[in-house]
Amino acid sequence: MIEFDEYKRRIGSLSPILENIKQAMKLDEGADELRELEDESARDGFWQDLENSSKALQRIKQLKTKSENFSRLTEGLSDLMTLCQMAIEENDESLLPELTQEYKIYKEALEAARLQTLLSGEYDNRGAMMTFHAGAGGTEAMDWALMLYRMYTRWAERHKMTYRVLDWLDGEEAGMKSASIEIEGENAYGYLKSEGGVHRLVRISPFDASGRRHTSFAAVEVTPLISDDVEIDIRPEDLKMDTYRSSGAGGQHVNKTESAVRLTHIPSGIVVACQMERSQHQNREVAMRMLRSKLIEIKERQHLDKISDIKGEQMKIEWGSQIRSYVFMPYTLVKDNRTGFESGNINAVMDGEIDGFINAYLALES
Secondary structure: OHHHHHHHHHHHOHHHHHHHHHHHHOHHHHHHHHHHHHHHHOOOOHHHOHHHHHHHHHHHHHHHHHHHHHHHHHHHHHHHHHHHHHHHHHOOHHHHHHHHHHHHHHHHHHHHHHHHOOOOOOOOOOOEEEEEEEOOOHHHHHHHHHHHHHHHHHHHHHOOOEEEEEEEEEOOOOOEEEEEEEEEOOOHHHHHHHHOEEEEEEEEOOOOOOOOEEEEEEEEEEEEOOOOOOOOOOOHHHEEEEEEOOOOOOOOHHHHOOOEEEEEEOOOOEEEEEOOOOOHHHHHHHHHHHHHHHHHHHHHHOOOOOHHHOOOOOOOOOOOOEEEEEEOOOOOEEEEOOOOOEEOOHHHHHOOOOHHHHHHHHHHHO
16 A cells, blocks of 8 residues: 555654664763763762762663663664554555554654753753742632642653652632742753743632632742752852741641741842751751752853842733633633643643643744
């Protein structure tokens, strides 16, 4: 059949793309690094430095996962060609629907792998810090901020990433006013940086006894997790520290002591807070890491020479500033205003299936 010959040609044309992806992934260099790390982990005393050993094991896992993912792509292409060749030899028209479906699935996987190679920014391979703020819309907006928190934590779980809550401020009646979380995983920031901005919700409000339709807004900030090996000059006199009683998890301890910490970077007006650690000292360390991450991200994005040039950004969390709209009523649709990508399966999106939006943004930026 002509269709099978055409698919054989299409499948054959995927081999150079796969080879380009292999080179972009730097798998040979990764194999060398993996061998060195595994040798290091086998040496005496490796476990004495728990922080470094943990980082080494995490990196080993990342390198192995990258290699395994590429191996699956290679095997998938071979299986696809085998299926096509078998269909040609047997001239079996009944195999055409299967071949068509498998080709489509493989192309999508190949494109996702190609987009992953575009994550070449200085901090793309790092973890991410996400901060959520309820905007215009009162209780409805606070509930919307909580829904977004759930969406992104579900996304992290789908990608086998870990997350932890750093700060949390409950809403008066429902949802939350604000929250900050860390997401640890390879390329977490590279993927999630596209999610920063204002998100708009349209739905019948569960908090409105009249059953009217409401529009609500919430903002998401995304910054890379910056470790201590990145130099950044924050002068002590530029910091203001406030302590308060934690309202987050932690049992009775958090209500008895002012262990929560809020840091204000006076020149920029940037404020960060942490309340989830057990002591004030630990919360201050985490808050400093959060502040470093925000300052370095703004400095790089605005191409500034020094931290003192940063001025805090005031994002208007209201109509006209949204990057994406989520409509539950009168129809169901999620549409990104920047890329035009959309999905009608809003329940899946709210359950963390947002890779289509992320990949569309990466493709737009490539």
